Amino acid sequence: MSSFDLAVMGLKNLLRRKARTILTVLGVLIGTASIVVMVSLGLGMNKAFEQQLESYGSLTMIDVYANNYYVEGQTNSDGQVYLDDDTINAIEGIDNVEFAIGFKRFDSKIYAGKYESYTSIKAVDFDKLALMGIKLSEGTLPTGEFKNEVLFGFYAKNYFYDPKSRNPYQSPPVIDVFNTKLEMLPTSQYYEGKRPKGFILNVTGVTSELDYNYANDVFMDYDTFLKLKNDFERKNKTTDQNNGGDTGPKGSKGSTTKENKYDEMKVSVNDIKYVQDVQDQIKAMGYEAYSLTDALENMKQTSGLIQAILGGIGAVSLFVAAIGITNTMVMSIYERTKEIGVMKVIGAQLKDIKRLFLFEAAMIGLFGGILGIGLSFGISLIINSVLSGMNGNTGYYGPAILSDIPAWLALSGMGFSTVIGLVAGYYPAVRATKLSALEAIRTE
Amino acid sequence: MIEQTSELSSQKTIETAPKDIVIDIKELRKVYKVGGEKVVALNKIDLLIYRGEICCILGTSGSGKSTLLNMMAGLEKPTKGTIQIKDQAMEKMSEKQLAIFRQKYIGFIFQSYNLLPALTALENVAMPLIFRRFNKSRREKIAKKYLEMVGLKERYKHKPSQMSGGQQQRVGIARAFVGSPEIIFADEPTGNLDTKTSIEVMHIMWKMAREKNQTIVIVTHDPEVALYADKVIHIRDGDIQSIEVRDGNDVYEKYIKPYEENYVEI
Numbered sequence: 001m002s003s004f005d006l007a008v009m010g011l012k013n014l015l016r017r018k019a020r021t022i023l024t025v026l027g028v029l030i031g032t033a034s035i036v037v038m039v040s041l042g043l044g045m046n047k048a049f050e051q052q053l054e055s056y057g058s059l060t061m062i063d064v065y066a067n068n069y070y071v072e073g074q075t076n077s078d079g080q081v082y083l084d085d086d087t088i089n090a091i092e093g094i095d096n097v098e099f100a101i102g103f104k105r106f107d108s109k110i111y112a113g114k115y116e117s118y119t120s121i122k123a124v125d126f127d128k129l130a131l132m133g134i135k136l137s138e139g140t141l142p143t144g145e146f147k148n149e150v151l152f153g154f155y156a157k158n159y160f161y162d163p164k165s166r167n168p169y170q171s172p173p174v175i176d177v178f179n180t181k182l183e184m185l186p187t188s189q190y191y192e193g194k195r196p197k198g199f200i201l202n203v204t205g206v207t208s209e210l211d212y213n214y215a216n217d218v219f220m221d222y223d224t225f226l227k228l229k230n231d232f233e234r235k236n237k238t239t240d241q242n243n244g245g246d247t248g249p250k251g252s253k254g255s256t257t258k259e260n261k262y263d264e265m266k267v268s269v270n271d272i273k274y275v276q277d278v279q280d281q282i283k284a285m286g287y288e289a290y291s292l293t294d295a296l297e298n299m300k301q302t303s304g305l306i307q308a309i310l311g312g313i314g315a316v317s318l319f320v321a322a323i324g325i326t327n328t329m330v331m332s333i334y335e336r337t338k339e340i341g342v343m344k345v346i347g348a349q350l351k352d353i354k355r356l357f358l359f360e361a362a363m364i365g366l367f368g369g370i371l372g373i374g375l376s377f378g379i380s381l382i383i384n385s386v387l388s389g390m391n392g393n394t395g396y397y398g399p400a401i402l403s404d405i406p407a408w409l410a411l412s413g414m415g416f417s418t419v420i421g422l423v424a425g426y427y428p429a430v431r432a433t434k435l436s437a438l439e440a441i442r443t444e
Numbered sequence: 445m446i447e448q449t450s451e452l453s454s455q456k457t458i459e460t461a462p463k464d465i466v467i468d469i470k471e472l473r474k475v476y477k478v479g480g481e482k483v484v485a486l487n488k489i490d491l492l493i494y495r496g497e498i499c500c501i502l503g504t505s506g507s508g509k510s511t512l513l514n515m516m517a518g519l520e521k522p523t524k525g526t527i528q529i530k531d532q533a534m535e536k537m538s539e540k541q542l543a544i545f546r547q548k549y550i551g552f553i554f555q556s557y558n559l560l561p562a563l564t565a566l567e568n569v570a571m572p573l574i575f576r577r578f579n580k581s582r583r584e585k586i587a588k589k590y591l592e593m594v595g596l597k598e599r600y601k602h603k604p605s606q607m608s609g610g611q612q613q614r615v616g617i618a619r620a621f622v623g624s625p626e627i628i629f630a631d632e633p634t635g636n637l638d639t640k641t642s643i644e645v646m647h648i649m650w651k652m653a654r655e656k657n658q659t660i661v662i663v664t665h666d667p668e669v670a671l672y673a674d675k676v677i678h679i680r681d682g683d684i685q686s687i688e689v690r691d692g693n694d695v696y697e698k699y700i701k702p703y704e705e706n707y708v709e710i
Contacts, residue, residue: 005574016562342558345517346619347547347575350540433539438519441554441631 001352010359017332021364024321024328028368028417029375031321035314036376036405036413041383042307044404049299053292058133059272062279064091064100064265065288081286084261091267094281096274101128102262106225107188110218111198112180115160115173118188121150123222131268134214139178139205146202148184148224152177154207155215177203186229187236196236199228318417321368322424329361329428337435344437357429358422365421369414373405376413380405466627466659467493467516472525474511474682485511487682489525493675495626496657497692498650500673504665508682510631513663517550517629518542529627547575551620553649555632557612559604559619565591566600569618576623590618594648610641614648621652628653630662634669643704646672650700671699 014021053059066083081087083102091100101124108121126142129151134141142149158172185198207214267282267289269275275293282289333340340353380403387402472489475482486508493499503509514520515527518534527534530549537545546552551572559568566587573583591600594614604612613633620628633649634642650672653660662669670676674695676688690699 001575002577002579005580009574012562338558339560342554342560343571343575344543345519345546345552347543347572347623349543349547349575352575436519438514441519441558 001349001355006352006355006359010356010363013332013336013356014360014363020328020331024324024364025368025371027321027324028318028365028421029372031314031318031420032369032372032413032417033375033379034317035311035416036373036409037379037383037403038310038314039307039409040376040380040403040405042303042310043406043409044384044402045303045306046300047404048402049296049303053296053299058268059292059296060269060275062267062269062275062282062289062291064267064282065263065290066260082260083263083265083287087265087287090285091265091282094278096270097278098268098270099128099131100265100267101125101132102222102265104222104260104262104264106186106229108218109185109188109198110160110201111183111185111195112160112175112177114164115162115175117156117159117161119156119159119216119218120188121184121186121220121225122217123225124219126219126221129219132266135208135211136205137208139203142204142219142221146204148199148201148228149204149221150182150184150201151217151219152203152206153215153217153219154209155212156218157206159216177206184228186225186232196232199232318420322420325361325364325421325424326427328364329357329425330431332360333357333428333432333435337439338441340432340435341437341439341441344435345441350433354429354433357432358425361425361428362418362421365424366414366418368421369417372417373410373413376405376410379403463494463496465492466495466497466530467491467661468526468528469516470526470528472512472515472527473523474508474515474520475523484682486515486522489682489684491677491684491687493659493661495659496653497675498653498660498673498695499662499675499677500670501661501663501677501679502665502667502670503679507679509663509665509679512679513629513631513661516661517552518546547572547623549626551623551625551628553613553616553620553628553630553633555635557604557609557616557636559612559615561604564601564603565596565607565615568604568615569622571619572623587618587622590622591615593621593652594618608641609637610644613637613641613645617645617649617652621658624656625658627659627661630660632664633662634664634666639668639707642666642669643707647700647704668703671703 050059064083064087066081085102088100088102091097104123105120106123108119110117110119126144126149130141134151137154142151157175157177160173160175162173182201182203183198184201185196201220207217267278269278272293275291276297279289279291279293343353344350383403469489469491472486472491473484474486475484477483489512501509501512511520515522516529516534518537522535525535529545532545534542534545559565560571563571566584569587569590570578570583573586578586588597588600591597594617596611596614596618599607599611599615602611604615607615613636617633620630628649630649634645637645646669649660649662652658662673664670672695674690674692676690678685678688
């Protein structure tokens with residue numbers, strides 16, 4: 001029997017028993033829809049997690065710290081590692097690392113007319129900063145075109161206050177950093193009255209409000225800042241006594257002891273799948289390394305568990321549907337005993353009969369699957385429009401997508417329901433082939 | 445037993461030309477167990493059927509004639525003995541092999557027609573060809589030819605429920621013959637029909653089988669059906685009582701024609 005004839009015959013048989021076929025298909029439909037919607041919720045959750053994490057920072061970035069950064073002074077202890085340019089070179093030598101960038105925070109004060117701010121300067125290599133893909137809301141990244149260029153975190157603008165005001169912190173002024181003369185002193189020292197002359201800053205850009213990563217930072221090129229700082233310290237020797245906590249790199253004073261040139265480094269990895277590996281290698285070098293993949297892993301584990309539970313609930317209904325298919329096919333065999341017997345006697349092969357029943361069962365599964373996917377898209381649409389609408393006001397961290405049905409889920413949903421149909425139809429199909437032709441053609 | 449074999453061998457010598465043996469049954473026995481009790485359906489059957497023979501197994505109900513037919517068609521396994529059809533031992537074949545064998549060599553006509561109710565006459569007749577993987581246009585062409593042969597040219601599109609018993613049986617006959625099988629088994633083909641229709645049906649079967657030299661084995665309790673046979677096997681209580689052999693060439697003149705004419709006169 002050719003496959004085409006078999007398909008025609010099978011479809012005719014299904015159409016002959018419309019009511020029962022429709023009811024069985026309905027069972028599969030509900031089963032498929034419930035499993036797909038459940039998985040889609042899990043996927044939506046995953047997607048929301050990822051979006052959320054990405055708003056915290058890039059998922060391909062690893063933060064690196066020296067291991068015992070807080071135990072300064074024990075410079076000769078074994079295993080002591082430092083964050084310096086050698087480290088950057090070493091880390092950039094690891095496979096799949098795009099670049100490593102170091103940061104160091106220096107105490108500083110910024111004056112804007114009558115306002116001032118104790119914003120520290122984050123010294124960084126501007127060439128590498130350009131690689132970070134920092135999003136800006138205004139201006140450009142530092143170009144090196146101007147003197148003393150800085151990049152402002154969007155929130156750092158709000159730290160200015162008027163020291164002479166009675167309530168200096170109550171209503172922070174809105175400073176237009178581009179058009180205001182900003183003067184920076186590379187020290188956190190408090191000056192009563194007259195203060196030493198600082199350095200005029202050129203703000204090239206402000207970071208985007210969508211990225212909280214760099215919100216509070218004011219970036220300045222490392223070498224530029226160091227030069228300013230040295231200049232400043234040379235001119236104001238007497239103020240040195242106050243620089244207790246953070247003295248800056250001593251390497252510049254010609255000392256041979258190694259020092260942390262940076263407090264912190266970020267390492268960019270070319271693909272998220274290598275992040276864990278690179279992170280492990282950096283840890284093996286003796287550094288502390290953190291990445292959002294840690295958090296992502298945790299979240300994925302959690303959401304995987306939730307998905308499994310949700311999918312399990314869906315699977316139960318699909319299982320019930322599978323029993324429905326088996327039941328329908330067994331009933332069909334009882335009804336068609338005579339027909340099967342006649343077919344056997346007039347020349348049907350056993351495999352023809354088996355294939356016919358398997359085909360009918362698979363078709364019930366496939367129809368149920370297709371309609372179930374359709375229903376799932378509908379439900380998903382409703383969930384997303386109704387529920388995420390409710391979430392809309394909770395801020396930009398709220399997930400926009402609660403239910404996500406990617407193409408692979410839709411296709412595998414259909415495939416799965418078809419396979420369920422085949423599996424459910426197997427027992428009835430085998431039974432049909434074992435039916436005695438004699439029994440079938442008895443005249444009584 | 446010895447008498448029977450001598451009878452069979454003498455029968456062979458009567459024939460002018462050597463004939464192919466199509467069905468060879470030896471010491472066939474079938475015992476059913478009904479509620480712990482043994483019921484002997486067939487005791488000991490020896491039978492030879494030749495190519496092109498129209499055989500009639502005649503017996504009352506319970507004589508074991510249907511059991512014999514079922515075993516020849518491979519629908520039941522014998523308790524003992526052998527059935528060779530075309531030199532193949534039916535009792536040794538698996539279900540799968542039997543299905544292939546039936547498809548190749550055997551056509552079947554049922555008492556209650558057993559047409560598939562959802563299909564038209566044409567589709568019913570074409571059914572065996574579907575299993576032989578004939579394409580649609582080819583099998584419909586052949587099926588139409590056979591429907592025409594049984595006189596149902598105008599009824600291609602009719603469903604079984606729209607046809608009389610005689611018409612349904614003629615569709616059944618067309619279905620049995622459509623694959624040109626060498627052997628056709630008919631189980632009480634006129635059992636549900638009146639005499640006039642029975643004559644029509646038997647005439648068609650006889651004519652079609654003769655034309656292509658096909659072998660027919662008919663099981664019946666109706667002696668009038670036996671008039672169409674070249675060989676009548678009388679069976680009673682599981683044993684062959686007698687075998688009546690006629691010269692195939694004058695069966696029509698001697699038996700069928702007078703019978704049919706006689707009936708029309710009445």
